[in-house]
Amino acid sequence: MFTLVRCGNKEEHGVLSPQASIKAMEVEDGFEVELVASEPLVVAPVAMTFDNHGRIWLAEMEGYMPDTLGTGEEEPVGRIVILTDEDGDGQVDDRKIFLDSLVMPRALCLVNGGLLVAEPPKLWFYEMKDDKPRGRTLVDSAYAEGGNVEHQPNGLFRALDNWIYSAKYDWRYRRADDGQWLKEKTHFRGQWGISHDDWGRLYYNDNSSNLSGDYFPPGLGAGNPNQRRVAGYGETIVADKRVYPIHPTTGVNRGYMEGILDSTGRLVNFTAACGPLIYRGGLLSGMNAFVAEPSANLIKRNVLHAEGFRVVGKQAYEGREFLASDDERFRPVNLYDGPDGSLYILDMYRGIIQHNTYLTPYLKSEIAKRNLTLPLSMGRIYRVFPRDAKRVVVTIPENTDSLISLLAHPNGWVRDQAQRTLIDRQAIEVATKLRNLLKKDNEPLPAVHALWTLEGLGQLTSDDIRIVLEHPRWEVRAQALAALTSLKKTVAPDQLKDLLTVAISPQDTVLAPYAMLAMASLANERFPEIPALSNRLAEAYANDRYVSDAFISGLGGHELTYLDEMERKKVDTSTVLHRRLVAVVDAINEKSKSKDQALLAKRYPKGTVLFQTACQPCHGEDGRGVSPIAPPLAGSEWVKGNKERLMSLVLYGLTGPVDVAGHTYKTPEVSGEMPGIAHNPAIGDAELAELLSYIRNAWGNNVGDEVLPEDLGAIRSRFGDRAEPFVQSELHKLFGKD
Template sequence: MKSFIHSALLAVTCAGMLQGCQPNSNTQVVQEEGKPLETDSVKIREMYASSPVLSPEASLKKMQVEEGFTVELVAAEPLINSPVAMTFDEKGRIWVAEMQNYMPDTAGTGEGMPTGKIVILEDKNGDGTFDDRKVFLDSLVLPRALCLVEDGLLVAMPPNLWYYEIKQDKPGKRTLVDNSYTQGGNVEHEPNGLLRAMDNWIYSAKFTKRYRKKGDKWLIEKTHFRGQWGIAQDNHGRLYYNNNSQNLLGDYFASGMGAANANQQTVAGFDVDLVGNNRVYPARATTGVNRGYQEGVLDKDLRLVNFTAACGPVIYRGGLFGEKYSQNAFVAEPAANLIKRNILTEKGYQMQGAQAYAGREFLASTDERFRPVNLYDGPDGGLYVLDMYRGVIQHKFYLTDYLAKEIAQRQLEQPITFGRIYRIVPAKRAAKPVVVPHEPIQLVKLLQHTNGWVRDKAQQQLVDKKNPQAIPALRQLLKETKQTIAAAHALWALEGMDALRPEDVLPLLKQPQWSIRMQALSVVPSVMTAKNYAPFAQVLKQLVAKRDSLAAPYVAFLAPSIRQFDKSAADRLVQAVVTQFPKNKYVADAAISSMQGREEVFYRKAMAAKDTSSVLHVRLGEVLEDMRKAKHGKNPELLAKEFPVGAKLYQSTCQSCHGADGNGVKRLAPPLNNSNWVTGSKSRLLSIVLYGMTGPVKVNGLLYQTPDIMGEMPGIGHNKALSDKDISELLSFIRKSWNNNAGKVEAADVKQARKVYEGRQKAFTMGELNTL
């Protein structure tokens, strides 16, 4: 599927300033004053047949940003090359992952060469522009994420996650944290992000693991699958992400909740479509997107209609923009050279979002090579933009002939040695970075700072250093419950320092402010033990009795923590909360998350009580059906031996969207397990796999369409690296896997399908396929 580094490449520049936006100083407006915008597609293509490489200064002039803001250059080549991820240290320096050898040409020649780097950028003269580059690690193959922890750096280099100790800005001892951080060889579908969240765990996009350093050991736990490229948190530690077709997704509940039941495929309140509106408003024509030839992808002015490469979201917490921008979600769209702003509103534990503008964007550029791939809050309150700056961002695996032709005609492959970092700030407010001190008491004071980056870094420093002098001040701040955000940071700082006590948490569970109760409920598993679980269980029981609807899902989420000490108490608590809230899907799914291995028992209890209309009963039935399918599935190890190439291709190409169990992944793709499209006609299946499928699809009577899944599955027939035999083995593997038992596909079948549809670019629709 598509992602930030493979969803698009824009073709032509189109003019006109966006209403309500202003260009940076001396911006050259392409559209001549008094003349209408050119809408003749041929003339537009002729006008912008080339795609010039612009200097950073010239590229800045092509940016149109929201009135009252300005964009400043922070760093550019040769100081930086192909940046994809970054993080600030406590000194305000920027650590950057450079994916230098990504797609050197349309064939990806030499992509596996070890040219990637982790570099440290520093502003030595304090003028706001970074002027010094220091290489921390080199000879890396496509590094994609990094995170500072204690006195070291986590680095994601497929397939491994490494931890390097830092010794005077040089790498020291190296520890392998996870040898399967990524699986398969598809660059487009590998985990990334490594966000160090408020709860002291490190989360990734496109992944189901979270990490935490405890002494010399690394803890690894299961968590929810989240998004595609980029991950962020709000002031309460809730996580936000997206996939390339959907503006913004996120969690209603604390990030550590609800992932306890491996049999439960989805949990209500996680992976929620928060905005829904995926319309984009480029400042230029964008014919070079990978599917630009398809109807509805571009409008009459040849501009992208909807997101195709949404990535790198950030929840603005910098404090510098003003109150109306606080907790706004900004999302990058490199396919359309823009950054979107969304406004989020909170109602109880639910979040809702809407685009800030109609017909325009927070920032849009007419420079085709401007590729914002990640966004970050900075130490100075600015919004930082990581620009990969190149012509080609579509990965070879899904590159269409249409796009390859666009690239060749306009010589877009080179250069690949550029990259920029920008900072967006209010035009009339000075952006001054906060220096993070070493003194523990000063760090505690910074937990009250208006800048969320500063608060996060102060908490992380307290947790990393574990200086006991900070503990009394943290406990005092914890009592300042009117300062809800600062109190939350104090709570989690104590938790991370192993200094949190039950008596710190129990009073907070009774606080009237929901944000305080939410944090207290979220931290309960960290302090509850066999000796103190009883008072916690009693308070949770009281919350249910008081019909605290906001706390109710959390009470159900906490049942597994209680169950390890008292099984009966945990079951009674679950029964009480689902009885009190029988129509609440969030409570029902939270309850199911606590039932692994006992789903059938609870289902029978509901049947015996004739409680078949409750949400719990219905959703339990769905889980039990998924369990039945999994139980009767084929042995994947035996199939991998029979179809080794097919199994490997499935893992690298299909699994991230269709799931290891073939049951599909929410927001991404429908099931292949028991799918009539998989086990039915070979010719229909080959048509889909070779040339793709667009629009809604009905699988065994159930209609899947956006936003339930992505609107299109790209074909792999254009990938010259895959032989007919490779594809035949992949399809044979799928047709024999899980509960499927269809016949093999031969290389001759693939060859024949290619012959029948030779020269085809367009993806198939369900209607077309049904006529085959």
């Protein structure tokens, strides 16, 4: 057991006690920080959720990075624990282990009387009784397959529409009435952490961005596998990435690079952004989004507002943060709303936060210099709240009438939990009372929760949709369009068409994308009554990118047929609809020319595995890039051209804008940083040579010329222990542009 020894105002290795760590924080005026739990009750926390009794269910990833090599990460030392405040003083005083001996557990979700747990690569559902697991079901054997710890699915967020979504993933889950688990394709979202607003729109980010999100309901718009991106999803909500640490933060992975740190040694822009939270606790006015930055020991506040269906935002203030600490081990990794309206912070409290896959020699030196490896097995949970706020801890009741009344509670967490509880209990007897809420024009949020509770209970009808479509608030009518698609198996197609006809107005530019997204979802089910209606709306909004992309999302497999029809009619080829449809058809044609990826995987097995782990999370399974992280590899001159240039780039990294296929990629479109792997001892030249040979022949690149291990050795000899990444101009000067 590691023993803490006080040394001045800090303990050995610079560790602060929880109370001292709070004193090291600067928080926005008028707010207060309280300790909820700390070690030994909390160890390496990465994800949590509250149950109906206000207890915390916590995922502990104790195996994460025990040292700079990641030694022992495969050891089964992770846990799911239940934390309880037994005496009601606001601090946890009891810890109960629910699951032990897990390898790197990373997400959990209470649902249907059990617990979903992500233990890579599997997703499990545990039945339980008296807080003990009673059997488990394998929901997905490949939930977190491939990728490294920083780039695997996480979140397991139970959204307003009753589906469970993840960050860094493009599938969603839901348990059917018969106990079977449903899995459906959705949009790819974010990196670590996921949240939603009062209207069910999802928000997320990647480690180099502030806040991204969706303008439209999460379950729509992902039906066409040929469509790379749908406007209104994956939008930049807050573009400003500037951060304001209160102490020098030289211990960041690329701190040696120009522009990463300012003249005082402080981080300039996000480098480890995570855990975004749309705060809905009811103690703050307006719409607020908080983002954690563990590398700079801070939490940022953004203020958001709606412009029609668009959500835009800016940082709450310039030159300072909502919360910042000069305790280098304060590592906020996830943020949550709570039953009392507070904002809850998971602090992993440790020195090493960067995973070794991309750990630079510079950061290894910083870690050694300040003894940041030890201690391990620590962690804290804090709550933050306005000092003058009247906080009331809400315990979710058993009585169904009380649950219905909580659908109007000012705390969004309480409303969500009331909805989920009614659904999990299959309380179909409350359907009439829920329908009464649909008719209350002056209470939009209870109406929305009532709508989705009916949907979750399997009690939603076309009459319910018709009532909500008459609501005075367009945001509520939009929810009706999103929920309408869940009736596709129970309502006749002509009735669905009638409902859509009622909802569509040629002048309603705000609701038009929602209507088209709903029609596209039904078109994917091949409802013959829908295409004529959607075609008319598409023609009326041919220059609207949101409606056009929504329309294309319902054309999967029929893009060329519709394009031919447009050209036969001699439509205007300059419209947004025509141009975006042509782009999708071109991508389909390009994809059809590509080599069989399965054959390449057999030819380069080690390279394929390394690609899935180190490259795919940023460049995509299809090599077409993941926005807003990295540009495409498919068709890239950097991949197909001079292999010495490619080897140098991969070994030592690339920073700054980069030109690919005639387009300049720079922030915020991509992160602007590709870390090198020359100094990662876990990656040998043999497997790296296979990786480079693989990408030079995948997705139609078809270079043929293989990279050999000795080629990489020559590049290593040429550049030695170079630490800084290349810039584009330097590589062009060294190796040319061909």
